[in-house]
Amino acid sequence: MPIEVDIAIIGGGPGGYTAAVRAAQAGRSVVIIERDKLGGTCLHRGCIPSKSLLRSAEVYATIGEAAAYGVTIPEGKISVNWNTVLQRKNSIVDQLFRGLQALMKQHRIEVLNGNARIIGPSIFSPRSGAIAVELADGESETVVPKNVIIATGSRPRRLDGLAYDGVNIATSDEALDWPSRPSSILIIGGGVIGVEWASMLSDFGTEVTIIETADRLLPTEDKDMGAELAKALRKRGVKIITSASLQTAGCKVSDTGVQAEVITKGETLSLNAERMLVSVGRQGNVENLGLENTDVKSDKGFVLVNPITLQSGESHIYAIGDCIGGIQLAHAAMHEASVAIDHLLGRKISRTADRDIPRCIYSRPEAASIGWTEADAKAQGFPIRTAKLPFRILGKALVYGEVEGFAKVVADSASGDLLGVHLVGAHATELIAEASLAKLLDAVPWEVGRTIHPHPTLSEAMQEVMLALDGGASHG
Incomplete structure (x- = not known):
């Protein structure tokens, strides 16, 4: 017998499992079809494992600079045990994987491990959207959903x-x-x-x-x-x-x-x-999904969708995440999952523009940004003003011994609107969340600057650079 559900999600990465949980919380029956492991690229081949390696490298580099902090390493010898580095990475991934599996059980979300292929109108459904699933154990299933969400992610180009x-x-x-x-x-x-x-x-x-x-x-x-x-x-x-x-x-x-x-x-x-x-770069996983059996279209390896509702050429089939191109980030896919679920549930939707989704680089020093770059803002015709302050003016940066970097803000000189924030420095990937909130609330720079930031903290960079737009920075 076919499996009949409200929503079938092809792909169990951040976009897929977020959509599943939100739908289940709304009382909808959900099936996730994942050909590999729940968690997708982000958990198994991207965000999490790479950040684990980066953290090990950061610790190694910091220990190498210990003498500058008055800490002496006996005989001055440190080394890297690569097997332990990999074991730590794998342990973190495994812990999060088990957590996701428990989350699916908690919300009674069925997960099918296999390859999904969308089929056209058939005895199972008068419209396209039923899904033939070739299971990992060689068996097969047919899933008949009311709605489909394609969340198949991407792979390295x-x-x-x-x-x-x-x-x-x-x-x-x-x-x-x-x-x-x-x-x-x-x-x-x-x-x-x-x-x-x-x-x-x-x-x-x-x-x-x-x-x-x-x-x-x-x-x-x-x-x-x-x-x-x-x-x-x-x-x-x-x-x-x-x-x-x-x-x-x-x-x-x-x-x-x-x-x-x-x-x-x-x-x-x-x-x-x-x-x-x-x-x-990366390319979308859109092959062998049976899109040719539907009115879902793709271009240059990405599924084409309505940019507001995320519906494809078939109104009951949505697509989210890396497979639609644009900004290919896990938190972008999670946001798109929420938009798609809200739309199919008939709720009010609001999709954030790609440029207003935070972008992070977990290097040393870190970097993060949101909104328009200075060059793009000029190209769009905005009358802009900018301010830029170095991290080295911050007491906390000096204490940490991480003085590289800066905070930069781009604003509309006519309206006062905040156009973009660009950070390079310690913990920049955490600091950018304040700029993201400011964008959501449509805050102007002086409002962020008037917000009391604790001292000494790296977060003062955000306050100081916003005040600097009007020449009011305390340390600039």
Whole structure:
């Protein structure tokens, strides 16, 4: 007998399980169909495991600087046990995975482990949307839902012509399980993932080279952010080659590692490293879903949806998260899940624009942003004013010994509206939440500046930079 439910969700990542819980809380029956493990890329191959590695690297780097804090390490010897680093990462992932499984049971959400394929009108349903599920144990099921939510996520985009083997040449998926730390590495791509891996591996002592096609790191973020992180990474010995094109045909793997050819500013460089990490963006998982049996359309590897309601070409089929493109972040998928569920339940909806979803980089120092960059605000025709204050003016930053970075605000000089906030510095990924709240409440900079911030804290950076717009900063 087919499984009849109110909502079937294809994909059990952050978007999928958030949608499932919200629907179940509203009294709807829900099935999640997940081909791998509940938690998706974020839990198993992205957000959580990578941040665990970054934390281990940060601790190692901090211990290496202990003498500056008056702490002496006996004989001055510290080392990294890579197996323990991986075990800690896996333990964290396993704990969260078990927590998700318990959450599904708590809300009586059925999880089917298998591959889902949407079928057209049939004996099961007069309209498309029934789902044939090939279970992991070889059996099959048919799910007949009233509504479908596609939340299949994404995977690392690969460059044609490279001989990926998961070790010598790998994406971030495989690199998370490398059995050893590379002595040297070429990172192809200077976006968020590339910068995080460069920071982490350089802290562990790896010789790192970043190769980026744009003229700077983090080309989609504010120019000042990319420049500040480039300065910090170069200070730690990371080599950064911008305006560069990797010649995939010239990449070779030998017993000594990877040899690559890069063209930059008319010059051909021959580079060598033990391994290569390719981080050039992500593409949606939209293949083999049976979309051709429906009026759901895709373009360039992403499902097309109504930007407000997140409905596809079939009003009862929604799509959320990485598989629709846009800003590919776990918390964006969670927000979209809430929007989709609210819409199909007939509730009032309000989808936040991609630019107003916080964007975080968990490097050392951290970076975070929300809203318009200075350049984009100008391009949109806003009459802007900006303020920028260095973290080094903060007493807490000096106490922590983490003085790199700045806080920058972009505002509309005519209306006074807050357009964008850009942070580089210790705990920037936590501090950006205040800017996110300010955007939600439509607060103007002086209101944030008038808010009392405790002293000494890093949060004072937000207060001071907002006051600086009107020349009122206490420390600027």
